[in-house]
Amino acid sequence: MDAALAAEVYIPHLCHYPGLTPSGNCRLCVVEIGSRSAAACITPAITGQEIRNNAPELNETRKAITQMLFVEGNHICPSCEKTGNCKLQAMGYYLGMLEDHFPQFYQRREIDASHAKILLDRGRCILCDLCVRASRDVDGKNVFAIAGRGTGAHLIVNSPTGKLADSTVETSDLAATICPVGAILIKEQGYQVPIGQRIYDQHTIREIGLQESIAKKNDD
Amino acid sequence: MINSCPHNSDSPNEHLLHRLYALQQQFLHISPESMQQVAREFNLPVSQVVSVVEFYSFFYTQPCGRFHVLFSNCTSCGYLAGEQNLMLILCQQLQVIPGKTRSDGLISIDETSCIGLCDQGASLLINGLPVTRLNPDKIAEIAQCITTETPLAKWPAKWFEIQDTVHQRSLLLTEQFIPGSALQKVLTQGADETLSTILQSGLCGRGGAGFNTGKKWQLCREAPGNAHYVVCNADEGEPGTFKDRFLLRDQANALFEGMTVCAFVIGAEKGFVYLRGEYRYLLDHLHAVLNQSRQQGLLGQNILGHANFHFDIEIVVGAGAYICGEESALIESLEGKPGIPRIRPPFPVTHGYLGQPTVINNVETLIAAAHIAIHGSTWFKSAGTEKSTGSKILSVSGDCCSPGIYEYSFGVNIQQVLDDCHAHNVQAVQIGGPAGKLIGAADFNRTISFEDVSTGGSFLIFGQQRNLLTINRNFARFFAHESCGFCTPCRVGTHLLKNNLDKIANGRGTAYDIEELKQLSQLIQHHSHCGLGHTAANHILDSLQHFPQVFEAKLKQHFTAQFDLDQALETARQVTNRDDAAAHLD
Structure with a gap:
């Protein structure tokens, strides 16, 4: 994946962020190496490898996976504070997703509004594990983890009460801002950017995906 | 950090899963306070303990009943396998809703994935103990015992009996295994020759994937590391498989010796048996055999007087997660984490338990290895086909007259198995469990082998009367x-x-x-x-x-709404206490 991005080849991805240890959970980055399907983010590049990436059937698969993420959670795009800046939404646009396709799950998922400055809405979480890795590997705090099994999997907070307020998370943490969707939000900052000026109003997820990495962020 | 710290810092011999099990036993659930306490004891983030508790089916965050009943929901040993819904009957008799503990805390009833008692009729686990051959009459008696709070020790002993029936024997089950015989041979001939014997035998993994065992041992042996490990995968979770249950009861000596042979070849000093939580009741027996082996000098320091050969085995019991049969998930679980499969490569042979080179083999594979060490590769290759040497032990269950253990040379055809177990009017056979292959009557001439129909052992028979x-x-x-x-x-x-x-x-x-x-x-x-x-x-x-x-047969010809609109209003009708015509859509 990182080799592809360095060569300015975009492979759609949600759970990957260059600079963090890859996880391979979202499966948006499925590519074909020979007859084998592989997640690009966890497959090391080898010289001479032939990889199919921007193929119609792979993009169809990616669209279906994006739809799966949409129906599994409770995504409220029109009213979500993240709208226009959300990677899941931008991915939907990029892949030409026009409807959910699959029936909604309507799962009940807990909101944690205990923290003064950070909101956690598990209904919008796509279990990408980015906040878990960012907190553990960059912030050095280990605030988040994923618990449960199957569709019961959910984000948990590493504090005695399980509440965000009792954790060590701060708004300056990478974990507080890396969320690709509207699951972890900094409070009192919603809707500040007018429609038309939000990230994905002006760029496709492809353009942003080719630019971003933790290293670049640190250089700023 | 996510720590690989499966052991208690205060009592280093205690595994995280075992500690959680003890708490579950003591308090009938694992409370947030208990989880925090365990986090301190094991020096882990509390979130890691929570994620482990919430991952495994046999850990509960709400109290279970003092009698906790888990019905198998397998197609062979499940509560729906017969004509009546046995779980429903027990629930009705005891006024319990599945998954909810009765308000007096006496009883909770739920279902669980296959418990590996498919040849014993409909079965359940009560506080971890198996009750087999269920029928409505027995269910009524069980309800009575629970109502009167009769301790399990006073329940009729025969209810808990598991009768292993071996209907067909081939290579492994005809040989009498004398403890120590494999090790004596191996210690005399040395590790190199032992490895080449295993390689020559063509033995491949019996868990289903069929990787060449000798090759696995060789790769692990050659892999650099601070320590090497042998792990026996006894997490036999594929519905319809119970041959490991039988082997663990009947051939534990050969299994442990197979692991020791492997340890000698790859240079391991520590081995694990990862036993599925559903088989916890086998633990006493396995520990007894381990102790006996230690006394006989077959495990421990200086095995059979060999100065530089030390090896011992620890049993780690899982807690209800089929995925832990996947080798990298199993290692995660061994390390005290949720059983989430790792990214492969690297494979366990180079980066396994605690990141060290690890051999993971199925119970049957290790027993076969012990026998090959004694009798040699030619003996092993005398059975089977060119690419599938030796024999395969099948767990046969479902619609047949003689369910049980059947060992055949590889290459046996499906019809032969069906004839031997007296299965008539067979519609289809599911070979290799739900993850395997569904075979219809037209293909009953196909063979059980790695080159045709491969199986970890599950052989489920469905008669004509079954709705597929x-x-x-x-x-x-x-x-x-x-x-x-x-x-x-x-x-x-x-x-x-x-x-x-x-x-x-x-x-x-x-x-x-x-x-x-x-x-x-x-x-x-x-x-x-x-x-x-x-x-x-x-x-x-x-x-x-x-x-x-x-x-x-079930399809509608025209557009049909995904759900019944009128039925969807049922909750609203109940809440408003209405059932008049205006409260219905029709």
């Missing part, structure tokens, strides 16, 4: 329940498959849903992270290919 769609729904539920939740295609996809089959079975499906099933199945099969996802849709694709009429 019901079987598919059962399997789909199983995978949705057992998906670890790590990757999107499997986590969401298995759930969608289950819902889709339910929709068809409820008479709301159309031709569109068949197409949808196919596409979803292929997506999950090709793009999931691990073997669970890769195989979870096999049974649906097989059914669609060989038994399309099963689905077609």
Whole structure:
């Protein structure tokens, strides 16, 4: 994946962020190496490898996976504070997703509004594990983890009460801002950017995906 | 940090899963306070303890009843395997809702994935102990014992009996195993020659994947590391498989000696048996055999007087997670973490337990290795086919007169097995469990072997009277329940498959849903992270290919709403206490 991005080849991805240890959970980055399907983010590049990436059937698969993420959670795009800046939404646009396709799950998922400055809405979480890795590997705090099994999997907070307020998370943490969707939000900052000026109003997820990495962020 | 710290810092011999089990036993659940306490004891983040508790089915965050009953929901040993819904009967007699502990705390009843008692009739686990051969009469007696709070020790002993029946013996089950005989041979001939014997035998893994055992040992032996480990995968979770249950009871000596032979070859000093939580009742027996082996000098320091050969075995008991049969998930579990499969490569042979080179073999594979060490590769190759040497032990169950253990030389055809177990009017056979292959009568001449139909041992027989769609729904539920939740295609996809089959079975499906099933199945099969996802849709694709009429019979010709609008109002009617005509849509 990182080799592809360095060569300015975009492979759609949600759970990957260059600079963090890859996880391979979202499966948006499925590519074909020979007859084998592989997640690009966890497959090391080898010289001479032939990889199919921007193929119609792979993009169809990616669209279906994006739809799966949409129906599994409770995504409220029109009213979500993240709208226009959300990677899941931008991915939907990029892949030409026009409807959910699959029936909604309507799962009940807990909101944690205990923290003064950070909101956690598990209904919008796509279990990408980015906040878990960012907190553990960059912030050095280990605030988040994923618990449960199957569709019961959910984000948990590493504090005695399980509440965000009792954790060590701060708004300056990478974990507080890396969320690709509207699951972890900094409070009192919603809707500040007018429609038309939000990230994905002006760029496709492809353009942003080719630019971003933790290293670049640190250089700023 | 996510720590690989499976052991208690205060009592280093205690494994995280065992500590949690002890708390579950003591308090009938694991409370947030208990989790914090364990986090301190093991020097782990509390979130890691929570994620372990919430991952495994046998750990509960709400109190279970003092009698905790788990019915198997397998197609062979499940509560629906017979004509009546046995779980419903017990629930009615004891006034319990499945999954909810009765308000007085006496009893809780729920279902669980196959408990490996498929040859013993409908079965359940009560506080971890198996009760077999259930029928409505026995259920009534059980209800009586629970109501009177009779301790399990005073229940009729024969209720807990497991009768192992071996109907067919080939290479392994005809040989008498004398403890120490494999080790004596191996210690005399040396590690190199032992390895070449295993390599020459062509022995391949008996768990289903069929990787060459000698090759695995060789790769592990050559891999650099601070320590090497031998792990026995006794997490026999594939529904319909129970041959390891039998082998653990009957051949534990040979198993431990097989592990010791492997340890000698790869240079390991420590081995683990990862035993599925459903088989916890075998633990006393296994510990007794281990102790006996230690006394005989077959385990421990200076094995059989060999100055530089030290090896011992620890048993780690799982807690209800099918995925832990996947070798890298098993290692995660051994390390005290949720059983989420690792990214492979690297493979366990180079980066396994605690990142060190590790051999993971199935129970049957290690027993075969012990026998090969004694009798040699030629003996082993005398049975089987060119590519599938030796024999395979099958767990035969379902619609036949003689369910039980059958050992055949590889290459036996399916019809032969069906004849031997007296199965008549067979509609289909599911070989290798829900993750395996569904075979119709036209293909009963196919053979059990790595080159044709491969199996970890599960051989489920479905007679003509069975509704295959019901079987598919059962399997789909199983995978949705057992998906670890790590990757999107499997986590969401298995759930969608289950819902889709339910929709068809409820008479709301159309031709569109068949197409949808196919596409979803292929997506999950090709793009999931691990073997669970890769195989979870096999049974649906097989059914669609060989038994399309099963689905077609249920399809509507025209558009049908996904759900019943009037039925959807039922909750509202109940809440408002109305049932008049205006409260219905029709």
